[in-house]
Amino acid sequence: MGTVAKALSLLDLFNRSRSTIGLSELARLSGLNKATVHRLLTELQTQGFVEQTGSAREYRLGPAFLRLAALREAAVPMRDLAQTVLADLSAATHETTHVSLKQGDTLVTLTYAYAPLHGTRVTMEDAARLTFHNTASGLAVLAFSPPDFTDAMLAPPLEKRTSLTVTDPATIRATLARVRETGMSQCIGGFEDDVHSHAMPLFDSETRVIGAIAVAAPSARMTPEHRALIRRALRHHGLRLTRLMGGFLPDGFQREEAA
Secondary structure (H helix, E strand, C coil), rough: HHHHHHHHHHCCEEECCCCCCEEEEEEEECCCCHHHHHHHHHHHHHCCEEEECCCCCEEECCCCHHHHHHHHHCCHHHHHHHHHHHHHHHHHHHCEEEEEEEECHHHHHHHHEECCCCCCCCCCCCEECCCCCCCHHHHHHHCCHHHHHHHCCCCCCCCCCCCCCCCCHHHHHHHHHHHHCCCCCEEEEECCCEEEEEEEEECCCCCCCCEEEEEEEEEECCCHHHHHHHHHHHHHHHHHHHHHCCCCCCCCCCCCCCC
């Protein structure tokens, strides 16, 4: 791993529940020695990507991200488009909805929406990273990705995150074939216990898959009627979001829910 990759890997360790991290903890989480981590943090701090805070001198993300995020949003206001669609999708399904975008070998959550109807719901985390083999969003993206990318993402060993996570590449490939036929994926308990998710791929102007839109619900609420409602609403709003982002569906994509 090069110096830039190592520095970026440190930034990836921060999340909403772990917004400040000390030097020793960063070294432990990253697997790098403390001297290397300190050197990388010093460089990142100089450029404003991290800053130290509190009496313990822990690190947190710095103000440079605010500028970069503003520039990105001004150039591509994708998050606003996604948020509008997700709000409508949550209202239609009464469940948690989210959009994730392809970023290297993971999916990164762009934004999400909650429905106020139920006290029990699937919760999301800002900029959460989703894997491909054990999430509905990941399966939706893999099904329409180039074969070499799919091969790389299904190269063993695959993480078995829960007791229901499927890690056999041949079984996953059979699932991907069905996703290509229907235009929609589902995952039951593969990423989180007791969560049943459905997802649709999102495409760009060149009909390349760029991410997914998904609905996540507690498995206990997934009756046949609720599943049918979710699939109808997800298909409608998934196609809508691809259009709003200037994307086009690939030839043969299933545009309507099968009877």
